[in-house]
Structures are given as structure tokens and as C-alpha cells.
Amino acid sequence: MPIGKHCRMSNEYAPPLADIGFVLQHICGLGDIAKLDEFDHADLDVVTDLLSEAGRFFAQTVAPLNVIGDQVGSVHNADNTVTTPPGFQSAYRAYVEAGWGAVAAAPEYGGGGFPFSVGVVLEELMSTANLSFSMCPLLTQGATRLLEHHGSEAIKAMYLPKMISGEWSGTMNLTEPDAGSDLAAVRSKAEPQADGTYRITGTKIFISFGEHDLTDQIVHLVLARTPNAPTGTKGISCFVVPKYLVNADGSLGARNDVACVSIEHKMGIKASPTCVLSFGEAGEGAVGELVGSLHGGIIAMFTMMNHARIGVAVEGVALAERAYQQARSFADERKQGRASSTVRGERAAISEHPDVQRMLLTMQCQIEAARRLIYATAAAIDHAEHDRDAGSRERHDEIAALFTPLAKSWATDVGFEVASLGVQVHGGMGFIEETGAAQHLRDSRIAMIYEGTNGIQAIDLVGRKLGLRGGDVVREHLARIEESIAATERMDEVRSSAAPLRDALIAARTTTEWLLACDNNDDVLAGATPYLRLMAMLTAGELMARSARIAVANGDGSDQVRTTRFFCEQLLPTATALAPAVMAGAKALV
Secondary structure: OOHHHHOOOOOOOOOOHHHHHHHHHHOOOHHHHOOOHHHOOOOHHHHHHHHHHHHHHHHHHHHHHHHHHHHHOOEEOOOOOEEOOOOHHHHHHHHHHHOHHHOOOOHHHOOOOOOHHHHHHHHHHHHHHOHHHHHHHHHHHHHHHHHHHHOOHHHHHHHHHHHHHOOEEEEEEOOEOOEOOOHHHOOOEEEEOOOOOEEEEEEEEEEEOOOOOOOOEEEEEEEEEOOOOOOHHHHEEEEEEEOEEEOOOOOEEEEOOEEEEEEOOOOOOOOOOEEEEEEOOOOOOEEEEEEOOOOOHHHHHHHHHHHHHHHHHHHHHHHHHHHHHHHHHHHHHOEOOOOOOOOOOOOOEHHHOHHHHHHHHHHHHHHHHHHHHHHHHHHHHHHHHHOOOHHHHHHHHHHHHHHHHHHHHHHHHHHHHHHHHHHHHHHHHHHOHHHOHHHHHHHHHHHHOOOOOHHHHHHHHHHHHOOHHHHHHHHHHHHHHHHHHHHHHOOHHHHHHHHHHHHHHHHHHHHHHHHHHOOOHHHHHHOHHHHHHHHHHHHHHHHHHHHHHHHHHOOOOHHHHHHHHHHHHHHHHHHHOOHHHHOOOOHHHO
């Protein structure tokens, strides 16, 4: 019997709009966000209709290309052009015509002006439908965010309208052969010219959609050094370097001196071309313009990187959701053995076996928990950027800063773990490429590396975020969790989840104070990764418990209670048990 008869192939996708809508309303507090001056048009009814249509579009137009994208991949041609897989061009044109990339962008440049938290939902829908396809729009959105915050008025007027519409795409050019996570080692050069422009030379690697056939223009944001710049990150500047020079009337002019000399052959996201770009291939250097202040490139680029870190966290949930949907469908259809309730002589669907049920529920509740953590981060960013009260903006900015490494790291860990469980649910068929389960596992692995590896996120947590206001930002966050636990204890339906939450809270408080008091940096760094996982799972567990309480109060809490109890009572204890590892110090690592 053909393998395809045993499972739903990976080009099918049903957007989980019910859970997304619940999280937007009750965790993000969309109603409160819509009361802000900039978002008075983004009420729940409007957003619900918007997301329903977006879900339909991505499921019908983009998701069917997922398998062909993996099988064919993007191709680097002899003339240094790149051809994307069949169907990608027409799907991208439909995406631009529908205006999906502009929904959460600045209205003054043609955007819809919706909250960032709504934009994050659109990112999830698109990334779950087809992660490779989504990379181009997501990088473009990050590039527009950088230019909005740091570009001159002339640069913004020249690039933002067409980037926001999706007619032009954008990239992030940081990594070089000798400069990966250590950006202080960047060597690309920027020579100032008499007309105020710069000539950029050097090689950048791992540039997603650095060359492709979806848009006529590609706007590269490039880190480089000017002559006599200070060493390290303090000497790096950011430049906008278009594929084609732009004429005064906005039309495209001559080809700039930047070329894609090759693309990487990867284990996953094969339709997303990962390019090696050479600036100055023709000898003169590519024409670029300074973005932000001279030697302020890292500050400018972090605007894009922080946006991208939320986007990569979304990728983790997206791949997990895709793997779960396929595994659940397969488990309902695949018949093997007998369950306790199976009639003699018949076979049971494997979804009736307790071990498979455990795997499926582990997948589902981790997706829901990670989704809540990411969306709560996005809502904090909306409040940090738009609240009228300065004190409220500052508090939400602290929450967003604390949550970002938690979301990026843990959600991408979840993506890979859930995709791996998806293969396991399929059994031997999961190891066969034709089922599509392996693609989700391969695609998900890169997210743990993108935009600062998860280890770097842990270092950021203990090195920067833990010390905010002398540790009080974290202490206040844990105090809010304690209030939520008390509310959970008062509700019969979820009371059993309170004890493991409290155990995790005690572990988080103990390890937090130990790290703050520790004067050995190696010991702190040795405990960074287990500390991040403990904090992320505790935070996500509290959000799950809050969701369950709200759902029960609204009279429809059975599903939320089920996933909350499973997460808190069966998964969260594994995070609590990480406390000794956090405080073990570095000696065991030598």
C-alpha cells in the first residue's frame, strides 16, 4: 500500500484560529491595545475577520508549495541569479496583491497600522504554511522596522513604501566567513565617497533570500567598517545597499556591485536560498548609504535582530504546529494493535494507545504554551512602543526585554522537540521522506541557531536581562507569577496545577538569587541554559494556568484545563529539576 495512504501529507494545513483568537483576546489583551490611539481600528471583530481571511489565503495558496519547495529547492544559476521552486513566484505575487505584508506596517508609508501582536499572528500563519516561503517577507518586515527607526527621511521615502507593499524585499547582512556570532570580527569595508555615499567591499555568508526571483529589487542592510573605525563592535556601521541603484523618480537604475556567488546546500528550508554575497565583485565596490549614526551599526541592527528573534520564535511554534497536525491526522488513521476498548478481531487507531496519546498531548500543550509566551512578548512590545504613560512604556519594555530570549530559545527548542515527536508518532513511516514528517524535523533545526543561538540567548538572559534594575525586573515578574498561582489555587478545576507551578517558582527564585550573588562569571554562564529553560517553562506555565482560569470563567474550559494540567503536572517538573544544574558551577564542564 502506498505510504501516502497512511497520512495527511505535509502540504495540508488548518490554521488554529480558535486558540490564536483566544490568546489574542485574553493573553495579549487586544481590547486594551485597541484603545491606544494608533490602534483604534484594530478591534476584535475586525482582527478576527482579518485573520480568518489570512488563514484561508496561507492554507490554500502558500501551504501547498511546502513539499515542492523541499523537493526542488532554490537553484543558483551560472549567471549568479537564483530561481525559486515552481509556484513560489505566483504565490508571492498573490501575497503582495493581497497586502498581507503591509498589515502591521507604518501607515505613513502605506502600511495598515495594525498592532505588532497582530503582525505576529500573520507571521505564524505564513510560517506554518511554508517556512521557506515566509523567510523572504519576514526579513523584509525586519528591514523595514530598522529603516523606520534609523533611516533618514530620504532613505525612508525611497525604500519603505515598496518594501512595505512587498514589491521590494530586504535582507540582513551580518555574518562573514570569520565573523559569525562574534560581530566584532566583521571585516567588510565601507569607503566614503565625495557624494556622501560609501563603497562597500567584502563577503557576507548565510544571507537568506540574498538573491531570488520573487522581487525585482532587493534591499540589503549591511554591516561594515569605515576607514580608521574603532576596533570591535564600536567601529561597525550599517549601510543600505540596493541590488539596483534607485533613480530620483524611484525607478530602478544600474545594477549595483553585489553578486550572489553561491547558495548553501542545507538539511532543511531548501526553498529559502541561503546566499554567499560578494560586495565589490566587479572591483569598484557596491554603492551604499549610511543608516543611523556613524559607528552605530550594532545599535541599528539590533532593532532588526530583536524583531527577527520574535519571528524565529514564531518559526518554532509554526513548525511544531505543522508537525502536530500531521501527526494527529496520521494517528487517527493508522491502525495498529488493540487498545483496551477495542472489539475482538479489530484493530485500534494508534491515537487510542496511551503512549501515542501522551506524545500527541505533549506536542499540543507545548505548542499552546509557547504560543502564549510569544504573543505575550508581542503585546508587551505594543504597549512599550505606544502606551500614553511613560512609566507603563518602561515597564512593558522591561517585560519585552526579559521575555525575548525566553521566547526565542524555548519556542525553537519546542519546535524541534515536537517535530521529533511527530516522526516518532509516525513510527517507521516517519523516517521515510514521502510522509513529510522528516521535512518538519529538518526545517525546524535551524531556528535554534538563527538570530543568536539559543546558548547566546541564555547568555543574554543571565548577562543582561537578569541584572536589569539590580534584578528587580525578574523579581517583579516572579511576584506576578506568585499572584497568578494564588488565583489558580482558588479554582477547583485547575487547583492541581498550582503545586507544580509553586515548586517551579521556588526553584526560579532560588536560582535567580544564586546567579545574582555569584561572583564567578564562568559559573553563571555554565548555568545559563538550564536557567533559561526553567524561567521559560515557568512563565509559559503561568500563562497556561491563566488561560485555563479565563476559559473556565467563560464556561468553556475543558480543553484549556486539560492541556494546562498536562503541561504543569507532567512537563513543568522537568524544568523545576534543572535548579541543581543552574547552580552546579563550571567545574563539572572542564
